[in-house]
Amino acid sequence: MTVIANHVAENVFGTLGAICWSVQLLPQVWKSWRRKDTAGLSSAMLLIWFLGGIWLGAYCVLKDLAIPLIVQPQCFCALSAIAYAQTLVYDKRKSTTYAVSVTAIAFLFAGGLEAAWIFGARAAEARGSNGVTTAAGVLSAVLIAAGLLPQLYEVYKYKAVIGVSLVFLGVDAIGGVFSTLSLVFSAGEFDTLACCSYAIVVLFELLIFALYFLLNPSHLRRMEARRLSDEEALAGVTINSTSAMSEITKPEEGLKRGRSITVRGPEMGMGWMDEAVSAVEVPEVKRPTSAERRDESAERRRMNRLEKVELQ
Known part of the structure; x- marks a missing residue:
């Protein structure tokens, strides 16, 4: 038995x-x-x-x-x-x-x-x-x-x-x-x-x-x-145009400092912006090599994989 x-x-x-x-x-x-x-x-x-x-x-x-x-x-x-x-x-x-x-x-x-x-x-x-x-x-x-x-x-x-x-x-x-x-x-x-x-x-x-x-x-x-660090890094120069009153006194300084500029009121015109932009020296952009592009692509794929974590 x-x-x-x-x-x-x-x-x-x-x-x-x-x-x-x-x-x-x-x-x-x-x-x-x-x-x-x-x-x-x-x-x-x-x-x-x-x-x-x-x-x-x-x-x-x-x-x-x-x-x-x-x-x-x-x-x-x-x-x-x-x-x-x-x-x-x-x-x-x-x-x-x-x-x-x-x-x-x-x-x-x-x-x-x-x-x-x-x-x-x-x-x-x-x-x-x-x-x-x-x-x-x-x-x-x-x-x-x-x-x-x-x-x-x-x-x-x-x-x-x-x-x-x-x-x-x-x-x-x-x-x-x-x-x-x-x-x-x-x-x-x-x-x-x-x-x-x-x-x-x-x-x-x-x-x-x-x-x-x-x-x-x-x-x-x-x-x-x-993710939060990447969002902060993407923050750049923003120009917001509305129909309210003007609040800018020296917009040229704002552009040179690379800060955010708010333009309110169509009466401000855009002539000052042309002068300010022309006064800013634009650095020459260096094109990445093929090896650098491959490395960047591999790193981007690796980070994307990390972001796909799923809690069971």
Whole structure:
């Protein structure tokens, strides 16, 4: 009776974990598509997760884990490839055709590598060696855990957690907890490698959650201060003309000082302005070089990305 109860718990938690880990990247894909920008989301993390999903899928098949745990890595691998394709379009400015082609090739590569690894491992097991199977489990655990390191670097670079869907992180962490519980209630031998793979992901994602609440408020204050500074910098010479009484006594001095001038009353005429403008020496405008224009364009794109922070 205990074995049956454990088997039921294993499948229930395994199913819940598989559902979460099969769809956890969908909120991220949706957010990137809606914003048309992936600034702050690490493409390296998605690529490493794609590779880790290949070996995790092979390992789950070789260890004959619960069916939901076998299905989950396949969905995880596919969504990682799709999310990576979005970074090619929105961040690296590649064409949609290029991104779709890369994704299709990645799917073929993943399927071929996983199948080859499974057949190779089973052939090795037939000769009494479990090294290939163990290697798949180690590679998947290392890659999935290491994949979050580039995302932590993105947090360090922007001094905030931006571009990453908090819904994605939450679903991913919950999926890791359910998958770990599925292993705990397994009637067979406890799988330490799979458990480490799930637990490390949960810990890293809890760290990113903590950094979000620690860093993002100050980041928003910096962005607001920068916006106000830009508005002040745009303030220039303004000339307001109305039909009220004249209030200017020496408009020429106002122009020379570069201050705001208010002209009230058509009776003032505009002859004095022609004389004042002609007396001001206009400096020669230096045309920026192509390198300077490229640097300015890159900086403008970087700052625009920072301004697209969205609180979840």
